[in-house]
Structure formats: structure tokens, C-alpha cells
Amino acid sequence: MTSPAGAPEITGRLAILAGQGRFPVLVARAVRDLGHDPYIFGIKGEADQDWSGYDHCQINIADLKQFARVVRLQAIGSVILAGGIGRRPDLIDIRPTWRSLTGFLTSLRVIVSGGDDKILRFAISVLENEGVKVLAAQQVAPALLGRLGPLGRVRPGSADVQDIEAASEAALALGRLDVGQGAVSVGGRVIALEGLEGTDAMLARVADLRAGNRLPSGRGGVLVKLCKPGQDERADLPSIGTDTVANAHAAGLAGIAIEAGRSLVLERDRVVGEADRLGLFVTGIQPRDEGAS
The missing domain is CATH 3.40.50.20 (Rossmann fold)
Known part of the structure; x- marks a missing residue:
């Protein structure tokens, strides 16, 4: 055919x-x-x-x-x-x-x-x-790929951009070790790295930190998910769905950043709708991997 x-x-x-x-x-x-x-x-x-x-x-x-x-x-x-x-x-x-x-x-x-x-x-x-x-x-299924820039109505602010940069650097370092693809930064400080437990469990840890007053009250911080440097893109691209949005909100985060063109947004309309409803941004970024050959 x-x-x-x-x-x-x-x-x-x-x-x-x-x-x-x-x-x-x-x-x-x-x-x-x-x-x-x-x-x-x-x-x-x-x-x-x-x-x-x-x-x-x-x-x-x-x-x-x-x-x-x-x-x-x-x-x-x-x-x-x-x-x-x-x-x-x-x-x-x-x-x-x-x-x-x-x-x-x-x-x-x-x-x-x-x-x-x-x-x-x-x-x-x-x-x-x-x-x-x-x-x-x-x-x-190319329509599943995240694109550059905000996917919904909410856009990251200047403090969010600092968190995106900090979490991106951490996620790339983690990826070079072949451990995980995600990191969370709050107030410009990396406070969680994704391990074998996966993104949702990492976000649950952040929610526990927030509930235990180990993080600033209110809403702030960003989840970043990136491809591992040198990753074979035929399997295990970073992905987000409606559960990711809900768990990021439960953790008190302001938004999610994913690698444009190298991450998947599953059921995009539902993801964007849920993010807009909860007041979170979802945006595509192009990280700088200074350690790449």
C-alpha cells in the first residue's frame, strides 16, 4: 500500500x-x-x-x-x-x-x-x-508532537522562565546519566528529579513538600520534561497528558514546559482545556544542551 x-x-x-x-x-x-x-x-x-x-x-x-x-x-x-x-x-x-x-x-x-x-x-x-x-x-502520528511556544491561553512569566532554565539544566544532566527526563524547579532552585518512579510520583513528592511547608505557599514552580541527550527517538519520548496537568496543579506548580518537536502531548485538546481551566501554562521550549557533542 x-x-x-x-x-x-x-x-x-x-x-x-x-x-x-x-x-x-x-x-x-x-x-x-x-x-x-x-x-x-x-x-x-x-x-x-x-x-x-x-x-x-x-x-x-x-x-x-x-x-x-x-x-x-x-x-x-x-x-x-x-x-x-x-x-x-x-x-x-x-x-x-x-x-x-x-x-x-x-x-x-x-x-x-x-x-x-x-x-x-x-x-x-x-x-x-x-x-x-x-x-x-x-x-x-506527528500531530502528537509538542510545538514551540504556549499551547493554551496561559503564558509563563519572568519567574517561570527562570524556573524553566533551572529545571532544563537539571533534566539534561539527569538524562546524560540515563536516569530520567524530568525535573521541577521552584523559585529558581531545583527541588525534584525524576527517577525510576516516573513523573506522576515525582509530582506527588513535590505536593508532599508543599503540604509540609517545605516549599513557598501559593502557586509557583515548573515541571520540565526533555529528551535525554543522544536518546533514540523511536521510543520513550517525554510525554504529558491530562493526568500530568492535574498532578502539576496538585503540586502547586505554575506550569509545564516540554521539548518542542521531541515530546508528545497526548490528547492535546483535553490537555490544553484542562490547563486553561486550572490556570496552568503548557509551553514548548528548545533547551540548550551545552554538554552535547
Whole structure:
């Protein structure tokens, strides 16, 4: 099938390796809008959406044998990784194919000690080794990408700009360590960094600090989410949704800044509507990564 102008070249049938959240659903809809019928690999213990309207199966994320079998049966040539993954696979879950045996020892090292970006890079290489082309979700759903500047009615003020700069510097430093993608600054001081627990849990910590009078009362501070320096953009782009807005508001923050063109805004109209209702800004920025090569 010929793809519309500007759409990615999709080889064979396109599959979506679906984790947690609404993101995989939005990608699947975008794929159908391009005239393709995606096959859904729902990751066991992670995929939490209703896939009854699509050809689909459940798969253990480490079961490469099942993946390779379905790839052959469904003539899958392209795959997109979409959605969150809450836990790493156990070593006993790994079922390699003959093709993947050469990298098996590497996989053990990555699973045990690698950061998220290392694991995703390895996962992409394993999928490609099984004969499929890994596409970025934003290639089929470019409307999800955040754009430069405010997305809603509320705009950041001068104090917010200082917080954006401070949190951006911290987020980039954190990303170089392959730890997380987000940071919160209040009054020009970084007060929270995103770890393995994720953005929502970090914002809950900020809310607790605010409730315990460890932060200035009232509303102030900014959440910044950025791509990790050198990150493979085919997986795990920073993303925000309505829950992010609600949790930022609960933490007393003034707004959210995301990396323009390299972050995802899930269900944009709902995000903007909720931010406007709560009086928060959501804006796209272009950070300066002075440590990039």
C-alpha cells in the first residue's frame, strides 16, 4: 500500500508493541488514518487498553520466539513501540530465537544494570535483528508532537522562565546519566528529579513538600520534561497528558514546559482545556544542551 505524502514508508504489515496507557491507542488510530490495519502486541502485565477492535495477541516482552512466530504469520515488516513499561523482564522470562542468541549475554548485562535508554536501544536492535523495521510513533502520528511556544491561553512569566532554565539544566544532566527526563524547579532552585518512579510520583513528592511547608505557599514552580541527550527517538519520548496537568496543579506548580518537536502531548485538546481551566501554562521550549557533542 502506498503511504500518503509525508507519511513514513511502511514495510509489510505494521505492528504496535503496546504498553501502558492511552498512547498506543492514539498511535493505532493514526495508523488506521493512514490506511493501514495495525497488529497489536499487547505486553502482558502492561497493556491496559481494549484491543478487541484490532487483530492482537498478548506477549511476554522477553518472549522473542512468540514475537518472531507472529511476525512470520502476520507478514509484519514494521513495528512501533508505544506505551509505558512498569517493570523489567525477569531473566527466566527470556526466550531467545536463534537470531538473538549471539546477543544473549549482552541482554543479560543490559537488563540487570542498564538504564532505560540502554534497554530500549537494545530492544530496538533485537527487533531489527528479527527482520522488522522499527519506526517512531511520531512518524505516523506527528500531530502528537509538542510545538514551540504556549499551547493554551496561559503564558509563563519572568519567574517561570527562570524556573524553566533551572529545571532544563537539571533534566539534561539527569538524562546524560540515563536516569530520567524530568525535573521541577521552584523559585529558581531545583527541588525534584525524576527517577525510576516516573513523573506522576515525582509530582506527588513535590505536593508532599508543599503540604509540609517545605516549599513557598501559593502557586509557583515548573515541571520540565526533555529528551535525554543522544536518546533514540523511536521510543520513550517525554510525554504529558491530562493526568500530568492535574498532578502539576496538585503540586502547586505554575506550569509545564516540554521539548518542542521531541515530546508528545497526548490528547492535546483535553490537555490544553484542562490547563486553561486550572490556570496552568503548557509551553514548548528548545533547551540548550551545552554538554552535547
